[in-house]
Amino acid sequence: MTPDLMNRHALLSVAEMRAADAAAIEAGISGSELMERAGAAVAAAALDRWPSRPVLVLCGPGNNGGDGFVAARRLKEAGASVHLALLGNRDKLAGEAAEAASRWKGSLSELTPDLLTGAELVIDALFGAGLARPLDGVAQAVVQALVHRRIDSLAVDVPSGLDGDSGAILGGAAPAQLTVTFCRAKPGHYLLPGRDYCGELLVADIGIADSVVDRLSPRQWLNGPWAWRFLPPQAGQHKYDRGHVLLLGGSRMTGAARLAARAARRAGAGMATLLATEPALAIYAGDQPGLIVAPISELERYLADRRITAVLLGPGAGSGAATRKQVLEVLGRHKPCVLDADALSSFGGRPQDLFTAIAGPALMTPHEGEFARIFPGIAGHKLARARAAAALGRCCLLLKGSDTVVASPDGRVLINANAPASLATAGAGDVLAGIALACLGQGMDPPEAGGAAAWLHGAAAARFGHGLIAEDLPDMLPGVLTELWRDAKE
Numbered sequence: 001m002t003p004d005l006m007n008r009h010a011l012l013s014v015a016e017m018r019a020a021d022a023a024a025i026e027a028g029i030s031g032s033e034l035m036e037r038a039g040a041a042v043a044a045a046a047l048d049r050w051p052s053r054p055v056l057v058l059c060g061p062g063n064n065g066g067d068g069f070v071a072a073r074r075l076k077e078a079g080a081s082v083h084l085a086l087l088g089n090r091d092k093l094a095g096e097a098a099e100a101a102s103r104w105k106g107s108l109s110e111l112t113p114d115l116l117t118g119a120e121l122v123i124d125a126l127f128g129a130g131l132a133r134p135l136d137g138v139a140q141a142v143v144q145a146l147v148h149r150r151i152d153s154l155a156v157d158v159p160s161g162l163d164g165d166s167g168a169i170l171g172g173a174a175p176a177q178l179t180v181t182f183c184r185a186k187p188g189h190y191l192l193p194g195r196d197y198c199g200e201l202l203v204a205d206i207g208i209a210d211s212v213v214d215r216l217s218p219r220q221w222l223n224g225p226w227a228w229r230f231l232p233p234q235a236g237q238h239k240y241d242r243g244h245v246l247l248l249g250g251s252r253m254t255g256a257a258r259l260a261a262r263a264a265r266r267a268g269a270g271m272a273t274l275l276a277t278e279p280a281l282a283i284y285a286g287d288q289p290g291l292i293v294a295p296i297s298e299l300e301r302y303l304a305d306r307r308i309t310a311v312l313l314g315p316g317a318g319s320g321a322a323t324r325k326q327v328l329e330v331l332g333r334h335k336p337c338v339l340d341a342d343a344l345s346s347f348g349g350r351p352q353d354l355f356t357a358i359a360g361p362a363l364m365t366p367h368e369g370e371f372a373r374i375f376p377g378i379a380g381h382k383l384a385r386a387r388a389a390a391a392l393g394r395c396c397l398l399l400k401g402s403d404t405v406v407a408s409p410d411g412r413v414l415i416n417a418n419a420p421a422s423l424a425t426a427g428a429g430d431v432l433a434g435i436a437l438a439c440l441g442q443g444m445d446p447p448e449a450g451g452a453a454a455w456l457h458g459a460a461a462a463r464f465g466h467g468l469i470a471e472d473l474p475d476m477l478p479g480v481l482t483e484l485w486r487d488a489k490e
Contacts, residue, residue: 155197262434418459422466
């Protein structure tokens with residue numbers, strides 16, 4: 001991660017955004033000027049998206065409402081038909097919000113759901129990302145009415161009711177077609193369910209310098225190719241230079257490891273070897289001509305081979321003592337590992353045995369059910385849980401979902417947001433594990449491998465489109481990688 005790209009893709013928590021505002025004010029930009037710039041950005045976005053719509057601006061009692069007052073004034077000055085409604089008493093507004101309200105000379109109504117009757121466009125400036133309690137009373141009723149009437153909405157900072165740190169919905173929220181936030185996006189813009197409420201996201205520059213963001217030292221970023229380096233094959237390389245990856249296949253659910261192996265090969269691993277019990281060898285050997293298949297009795301020999309660059313355990317392995325033994329044996333060799341599926345579930349009730357054994361580079365890839373089995377004491381929202389689990393497990397953790405979170409033990413986090421809903425199909429997680437294996441096997445460290453695998457997985461699914469099944473994903477990877485490498489040259 002280069003510093004400028006880290007800065008550009010940083011996601012600021014609510015507390016960090018408050019600190020950024022404070023630092024900008026200390027550097028000489030007044031709070032009123034920041035509000036003026038924010039409101040102007042909202043007005044410009046509304047005029048650009050809906051150039052001739054009459055606008056109903058809903059303002060709350062805090063600074064988010066102040067942004068709404070500025071936006072309303074700017075829209076009216078541009079010739080738009082604007083009506084403004086306020087939650088609470090104008091006389092009780094304070095600070096910059098009160099100043100912004102004093103400059104509004106148009107109509108002002110008390111906030112009620114009835115005001116939405118006939119509305120064509122709503123600017124939702126009731127509450128921002130720092131909302132600390134669930135919506136209730138009139139605010140909740142208005143938001144519910146906005147949902148039921150399906151009125152086009154532009155949200156200021158976040159749709160009211162959305163928690164900016166977690167993406168949780170506090171008492172209700174209305175989906176926006178467009179959300180305008182400031183300086184940097186927040187985790188809640190990309191974590192579910194918040195992401196589904198934001199619509200298109202526009203991050204407006206209001207004059208807060210990049211140096212301010214640097215000084216905040218944020219620890220969460222939006223995942224993308226900027227965050228990891230995936231190199232194309234180089235002239236002069238041979239297959240072992242591109243990684244020789246090892247997979248342990250199960251005896252019954254053989255499809256899982258077969259999907260993972262194909263994905264690893266399509267993602268660039270120079271060679272893939274799969275070990276399995278004797279009864280299953282023929283199934284694996286007949287699936288992919290380019291996949292080397294050997295009996296599990298040769299595990300010790302393969303682990304001693306320095307050319308093996310990464311190992312995948314878990315897909316279709318079966319949960320129990322035999323899988324636990326294999327996992328501990330592999331971890332004892334300190335080779336880079338992807339721990340997925342049954343390699344994790346096998347340690348349900350005894351997770352410390354797994355955590356203690358991890359001494360080399362490792363990436364855990366649980367879904368929510370597997371996470372609950374090995375981290376039963378960790379609660380909270382997804383970002384917080386992933387961070388806590390990575391620290392407890394002492395390794396990188398990829399917590400799967402449409403909003404996959406890749407967390408490092410030191411608290412660094414990538415949030416992935418390119419996964420389409422079509423990935424909710426059996427076997428997709430096995431493909432993800434295989435991509436991660438190839439990334440580790442080609443020399444990436446676990447956080448990079450997790451970030452790259454999550455993004456490539458989502459991009460492959462998006463490239464295929466509707467009707468996706470897991471078998472389709474590996475064959476989408478060459479096209480995704482070709483585009484990735486082409487874009488990197490431009």
